[in-house]
Amino acid sequence: MSTTATSSISRPSLTLLGTEPWRAAYEFVQHKISRKAPVPAGDGHPVIIFPGLATDGAAVAPLRDYCEALGYSAMDWGRGFNTGPQGDIDTWLAELADHVSGLLAGRSQRATLIGWSLGGIYARELGKLMAPRLRQVITIGTPFNGSPDHTHAGWLFRLLNGSAPVSDPALSLRLRTPPPLPTTSIYSRSDGVVAWQSCRHDQTGAQVCDVEVKGSHIGMGWNPAVLQVVAERLARPGPAAR
Numbered sequence: 001m002s003t004t005a006t007s008s009i010s011r012p013s014l015t016l017l018g019t020e021p022w023r024a025a026y027e028f029v030q031h032k033i034s035r036k037a038p039v040p041a042g043d044g045h046p047v048i049i050f051p052g053l054a055t056d057g058a059a060v061a062p063l064r065d066y067c068e069a070l071g072y073s074a075m076d077w078g079r080g081f082n083t084g085p086q087g088d089i090d091t092w093l094a095e096l097a098d099h100v101s102g103l104l105a106g107r108s109q110r111a112t113l114i115g116w117s118l119g120g121i122y123a124r125e126l127g128k129l130m131a132p133r134l135r136q137v138i139t140i141g142t143p144f145n146g147s148p149d150h151t152h153a154g155w156l157f158r159l160l161n162g163s164a165p166v167s168d169p170a171l172s173l174r175l176r177t178p179p180p181l182p183t184t185s186i187y188s189r190s191d192g193v194v195a196w197q198s199c200r201h202d203q204t205g206a207q208v209c210d211v212e213v214k215g216s217h218i219g220m221g222w223n224p225a226v227l228q229v230v231a232e233r234l235a236r237p238g239p240a241a242r
Contacts, residue, residue, distance in 0.1 A: 009150050009195045016192035017152050023190075024219030031062065031222040039231035042071025045109040045135065045238065048100060049076050050119030052141075053153055056081045060116060062222040063230070070231055072112075078103060082118060089171070096122060097129045110135040110238055114230065116221055117141050117194070118153075120185075127179025135238030136182040138230060139199075140220045141191055145176040146198025153193060176201075178208050184233050185210045186226055193217035 047067045049060045057064070057076035067074035079099065085092045104111055111134050115123030120142025127137040143151055178201060187199035187210065194217060200210045213225040220226050 009146055009197045011150060011152055011195060012192045016190060018192070020192040020216050020218045023192075023216035027215055027219035027223045028062075030224050031227070034224050036224070037228055039070065039228070040235040042067070042234060043109070044071060044073055045234075046104060046107050046111040047072045047074040047234065048103060048111055048113050049074065050113070050115040050122045051076065051082050052117030052119050053082055053084060055116075060119075060221050063114070063116070063227070066222075066227050067114075067230070067234065070234065072234060073107075075103065077119070077122075084118065093122075093125050093129065097126055100126060100130065101133070104133060112136050112138065112234060112238075114138045115140065115142060117143075117217065120144065121175060124175070124179055124183070127181055127183065131180050134179075134181055136184070136233065136236075137179055138184045138186070138233055140186045140226060140230075141188065141194060141199060141217050142185065143194040143198035144185070145200060145202065146195055147172060150195040150198045151193060180207075182207050182233075182236075183209070184229070186213060186220070186229055187211070188213050188215045188217070188220070190214060191217045 049064050051057060051060050057078070060076055064074045064076055077100070113123035113126055113134060115121065117140070120139030121144060123137050123139060124142070124144060127134055185199055185201060187196050189196045189212065191199070201208050204210055211229050213223060213229065215223040215225065
């Protein structure tokens with residue numbers, strides 16, 4: 001997405017933002033009462049789920065439980081509350097990669113990384129650092145192809161870190177470059193937190209795919225349509241075990 005294209009993107013409307021909690025609650029009820037479409041049983045490969053900004057493992061518990069019920073070895077990132085990267089971004093990501101490598105120690109099957117919102121940025125960047133140990137990356141409502149001006153989360157980042165997220169052209173180019181393995185971005189045009197255009201790749205192909213669903217940003221972790229896409233992606237054959 002070029003600079004010209006990104007300049008035409010705006011934050012979601014305040015109406016969409018204001019109705020997020022109610023729409024997310026409705027999606028949670030749908031998740032609990034709706035009949036799930038049949039999906040293949042999981043093959044037991046590890047799935048690591050990264051929470052969004054200002055959330056922790058509890059926020060992605062419905063998604064983790066769903067993956068576990070399908071037959072995968074699912075876990076959250078295990079680092080508690082997500083306050084955003086601290087200090088030098090490359091050093092921070094290298095430490096996170098070491099942590100995730102520890103979670104995968106002793107496992108022969110390649111892992112899937114799933115990230116919600118900011119957690120999807122982590123999943124994508126770890127996909128570049130740890131590609132030989134992974135089979136795919138799935139992001140949910142992750143604004144990798146835009147700028148901090150395209151979200152309503154800047155104030156929250158500032159509250160948690162004491163400063164606004166920095167818009168760096170070189171970093172923006174890096175973030176929008178997909179990892180060298182199958183990568184799926186799930187997004188919603190009715191997302192009230194991040195601009196849906198920033199969740200799409202400039203180009204898609206055999207390894208890169210964008211999937212649109214209907215729903216809120218907050219409720220994506222239990223949105224039935226999102227869960228269906230995740231289940232389908234997890235069931236696809238991956239590379240041979242390490």
